[in-house]
Amino acid sequence: MKAPGIILVHGYSGHASDLEPVHRMLKNTLAEDAICRLHLPGHENRAVPPFDPQRFGRCIDDGVRTLTKENRNIILMGHSTGGNLIMDHLIRRQTAPVLLILAGTPTRIRGEDLNRWEAHGRSDVDIPLTHMARLVSFINRLAKATIPVNFPVLVLQGEADLLVPPIHAKSWKDGRFAGPVRSLVIPHGGHHLFHGPGSEVALDCIRRAVSDAKANISAGRPEWSNANALAAMDREVAGFIGDLPQSAHHLLRSPGARRALDQPMHLHPVAHIDPIQLNIEITSRCNLSCGHCARSVVKRPPKDMAAEAFEFILELMPNTFKIILVGLGEPTLHPALPELVRIATGRGHRVGLVTNAMALDKKLSRRLMAAGLGSLTASLDSADPDITTRVRPGSDVPRIIANLSDFLSLSGGTIPTAVFSAVSSRTVRSLPDLAQVIAAMGVNAWMLSDLNFQWNRSKTLWHRWNGECRESIGRAIRLAFSNGLPVLSVRAIESLGLAHRYADFLMRTPAGLAERSEVHHWCLSPWQTLPVDVDGGVTVCDCQPEAKTGNLFDQSLAAIWNGPVMQAHRRRMHADAPPAACRCCPRF
Numbered sequence: 071m072k073a074p075g076i077i078l079v080h081g082y083s084g085h086a087s088d089l090e091p092v093h094r095m096l097k098n099t100l101a102e103d104a105i106c107r108l109h110l111p112g113h114e115n116r117a118v119p120p121f122d123p124q125r126f127g128r129c130i131d132d133g134v135r136t137l138t139k140e141n142r143n144i145i146l147m148g149h150s151t152g153g154n155l156i157m158d159h160l161i162r163r164q165t166a167p168v169l170l171i172l173a174g175t176p177t178r179i180r181g182e183d184l185n186r187w188e189a190h191g192r193s194d195v196d197i198p199l200t201h202m203a204r205l206v207s208f209i210n211r212l213a214k215a216t217i218p219v220n221f222p223v224l225v226l227q228g229e230a231d232l233l234v235p236p237i238h239a240k241s242w243k244d245g246r247f248a249g250p251v252r253s254l255v256i257p258h259g260g261h262h263l264f265h266g267p268g269s270e271v272a273l274d275c276i277r278r279a280v281s282d283a284k285a286n287i288s289a290g291r292p293e294w295s296n297a298n299a300l301a302a303m304d305r306e307v308a309g310f311i312g313d314l315p316q317s318a319h320h321l322l323r324s325p326g327a328r329r330a331l332d333q334p335m336h337l338h339p340v341a342h343i344d345p346i347q348l349n350i351e352i353t354s355r356c357n358l359s360c361g362h363c364a365r366s367v368v369k370r371p372p373k374d375m376a377a378e379a380f381e382f383i384l385e386l387m388p389n390t391f392k393i394i395l396v397g398l399g400e401p402t403l404h405p406a407l408p409e410l411v412r413i414a415t416g417r418g419h420r421v422g423l424v425t426n427a428m429a430l431d432k433k434l435s436r437r438l439m440a441a442g443l444g445s446l447t448a449s450l451d452s453a454d455p456d457i458t459t460r461v462r463p464g465s466d467v468p469r470i471i472a473n474l475s476d477f478l479s480l481s482g483g484t485i486p487t488a489v490f491s492a493v494s495s496r497t498v499r500s501l502p503d504l505a506q507v508i509a510a511m512g513v514n515a516w517m518l519s520d521l522n523f524q525w526n527r528s529k530t531l532w533h534r535w536n537g538e539c540r541e542s543i544g545r546a547i548r549l550a551f552s553n554g555l556p557v558l559s560v561r562a563i564e565s566l567g568l569a570h571r572y573a574d575f576l577m578r579t580p581a582g583l584a585e586r587s588e589v590h591h592w593c594l595s596p597w598q599t600l601p602v603d604v605d606g607g608v609t610v611c612d613c614q615p616e617a618k619t620g621n622l623f624d625q626s627l628a629a630i631w632n633g634p635v636m637q638a639h640r641r642r643m644h645a646d647a648p649p650a651a652c653r654c655c656p657r658f
Contacts, residue, residue, distance in 0.1 A: 074168060074284050075104040075142035077133045081150030081174075082126075082205055083197060085109075085116050089149060091264040095273050099280050104142060106133050110152075118197055121204040123158060130159045143287055145280060147171035150234070150261065151205065157212050166219045169283040171276060173226040174261050176234045177241040178213035179206045186233055220249040222316060224279045226272050228259030250316075254385045255378075257623045274626030275386070278344065282389070285319045296322050299331055303567030306420045306444060310391050313418035317389035320344050325594045330567040337597055337644065339637040344389045344627070345600035347564060349612055351397020352380065353404045354604045357428050358464040362492060362526050364615045365398045374404050375604050377413065383602060383622060384417055392444075396424035397603060398615060403429060408437035415442030422447065424490070428466065430473040435480050445486045447517075448474050451493070452500040453507040461496055471507065478512055486569075488515040493543070493583060494526075495534040501546035509553035515572075516550055518543075518583055519560035520656045522613055527654060531584040543580035559583075560656050561592040564599060586653060590643045593657045596636065610639045614651050 076096065078089045086109045093107050110126050112119025137144055144167040148156040153175030159165060179187060187202060227239035239253040254275060259268025297318055301308035311318045320343040321327055325335040336342070354370040356363075384390070393414045395401040402425050404410065414421045422445040423438070430448075438446075448470070452458045455467045478487055489508045493501060508516050521530045531539055550557045559582060562568055562575035577583060595611045602608055606623040608630050609615055617639075620630035630636070642649050652658045 072141055072143045072287065073104060074100065074145050074280070074287060075106065075137040075140065076100060076145040076147060076280065077130065077137065078105070078107045079130060079146070079148040079152035079156055080108070080110065080113075081148075081152045082110075082121060082155075083118050084150060084152070085113055088262065089147075089264065091269065091273060092147070092276060095277055096280060099277055099284065104137075106137065108133055110155075118201075121201045121208070123155065123204075123208050126155050127158055127162065130155060131163065134159070134163070134165055143168045143283075145169045145171070145283055147173065147276070148175060149173045149263070150175060151209065154209050154212055157215070157217075158208070160217050160219070161212070161215050164219060167221050168287060169279060170221060170223045171226070171279065172223065172242065173263050173272070173276075174228060174231055174234050175225070175238070175242075176209055177238050177244075178210050216246045216248075218248050221247075222249050222279075222283075223247050223251040224275065225251060225253035226259075226263055226275060227253065227255050228261055228263050228268060228272075229255050229257050230259060230267070231261045231263075233261045252385050252388050255382065257382075270626045270629065271386075274628045278627070282316065282319075286316050289319055293319060293322055296327070296331055296333075300327055300567060303330060303570040305569075306392070307566060310418065310420060314389075317391075317418075320389040321346050321391045324566075324598045326564055326566045326598055329594070330565070330571065335594075337594075337640070339640045340632050341597050341636075341640075343598070344387055345598060345631065346389070346391040347394060347599040348383065348387060348390050348392075349394045349396050349599060349601040350380070350383065351375070351399055351601075351603045352395055352401055352407070352410060353399040354397070355403045356398070356400045357403060358400070358426055358462050360462045362461070362494065362521050362523070362529065363398070364523060367523070367525055368398060368615045370398060370604070373604050374406075375410075377406055377409060379606065379623070380410050381413055383606070384414060384419065386622060386627060387600070388417070390419055392420045392422060394422045394424060396422075396612075397601075399604065400426055400429070402427075402434060407434070408441045411438055411441035411443050415444070420444040424449070426462070426465070427470045427473045427477075428464075430477060432476050432480065435473075435477045439481060439485065443485060445488075446477065447488045447490050449490050449492070450474075450504070450508070451491050452497045453504045454500045457497055457500050461494065471511070474513075475511055483512070487513045488517055489513050490517045490519070492519055492521055493531060494521050494529045495531065495539075496529065498531065498539050498542050501542050502549055505546040505549040505555070505557075506553075509550055509555040513555070514569075515556045515558050517558045517560060517562065518577055520583055522655055522657075524651060524654050532586055535581075535584045539584070540580045543583055547577055547580065563657060564594060583656075586656065587658050588648070588653055590648060590652070590658060593643070593652070593655070595657075596640050596643065600631065610636060613655050613657070614649075617651075 153172040225242045236255045243251045256268040263272040352375045355372045424447045427448040458465045557577040558575045601612045610617045619635040
């Protein structure tokens with residue numbers, strides 16, 4: 071196994087010290103002697119020599135040669151025009167790095183860009199016009215080249231970069247690389263990405279990309295044996311590992327995967343994997359007014375997430391297995407929902423939709439299927455229109471049933487579809503009738519849950535359990551099972567290999583629907599799932615929408631996912647007195 075080594079290359083008008091924050095950060099990931107921060111020839115004391123790509127190229131060649139002789143896998147990172155010098159090396163030498171990072175690197179310099187580059191030269195150092203002309207010619211010559219060698223590429227661009235505008239981030243994805251390209255526009259970041267606003271996010275992106283490269287180098291036979299076993303249990307897992315093998319180690323090391331494979335889980339305060347599931351609220355608007363929904367307590371102004379913001383979140387977390395479109399709003403109200411699904415599936419993620427199905431007409435269903443939707447869960451608490459109107463004001467039961475039936479017919483059973491019912495003291499009597507309606511639709515599963523959230527406590531079966539509840543639930547379960555419809559506990563949410571593990575989560579007795587636990591048993595969400603609201607805000611879990619941990623547009627993922635709030639929450643879940651919100655939750 072070859073250990074990785076990285077070469078850091080500064081820009082032509084820059085200096086090696088520009089990359090000191092990167093060097094310092096990488097010391098926690100790589101050995102000191104594996105980090106080579108180059109000083110391009112002639113740049114001593116911040117002087118800028120004549121632009122000489124051959125001379126600079128030999129310096130990079132020597133650095134690569136040194137790490138190769140040390141039997142290391144190569145990681146290359148260039149800032150600004152240092153990235154262009156690395157591109158030149160790749161074209162000349164056909165080096166196959168395990169990772170390429172381009173930060174603030176221009177794809178080309180057009181006529182309208184020249185004034186910015188000349189001004190940049192005058193502001194930083196005095197660069198003669200002839201040197202600048204050579205640089206521009208060099209960059210534009212490289213713009214026509216393609217790299218046939220397959221390796222992952224990470225492109226970082228500052229949102230406020232006045233020299234290399236953010237449009238360059240997407241331009242690197244125009245087909246010049248054979249391998250996967252991930253591009254991130256760092257909010258608030260300038261050209262000097264590792265200093266000032268946005269630097270925390272940029273540095274964390276590099277740290278995680280290097281850690282992933284290192285993990286993929288060291289992945290051994292036992293891990294791939296686990297991959298095969300999990301893929302055999304779960305069709306979506308098999309597809310994900312096939313599409314994104316470089317992200318598989320996060321999924322395979324997740325507590326959900328280890329539980330599915332009957333292996334010990336490691337539920338520590340610090341999560342050692344990236345989130346494998348993102349629950350993204352793409353809109354805060356809703357067409358219903360459900361009294362038991364968190365919307366009744368957590369107020370948000372109406373807003374749709376922009377496609378650019380959605381893309382940023384996905385690019386920030388490339389190792390995500392599943393994207394679930396869910397939140398305090400109704401996802402089908404987002405005008406670009408099919409496009410968002412296409413954006414996610416195009417990156418290799420599996421996409422699920424949670425909906426009240428009111429707006430799920432045939433046209434939208436067809437567009438979602440064409441975009442690659444992987445699963446659908448529809449919320450329906452009762453088939454009785456009067457009861458539904460009381461618990462979910464605005465609902466049209468015949469319309470919901472028709473829309474869901476049409477979706478199932480159009481999909482031909484190829485898209486896993488379930489109905490989720492939040493059972494309360496007001497709906498429990500109508501559960502047997504609902505069982506017959508759902509079974510007749512032909513969905514794959516019916517998931518039952520008692521009400522969640524502390525403010526719903528008085529309406530829960532947990533607090534209002536009686537013989538009538540037991541009889542109604544029991545009859546509904548028997549009707550469903552007799553019609554071949556699996557009835558699952560809410561504890562099945564987020565489970566991997568579920569189709570092969572129904573027996574672990576079947577609702578076998580009515581009392582199971584009202585049970586709560588004083589200690590942690592089931593919930594794995596804080597160790598593998600990240601809920602993101604329409605503004606990029608993150609909470610400790612979906613069941614505590616008021617418990618904020620940070621914002622993805624202002625902070626690094628590490629500062630949020632393994633920050634003090636999340637670490638404290640994970641500790642409290644294992645404590646003698648877990649959080650009250652957890653003890654109230656049916657999934658805990």
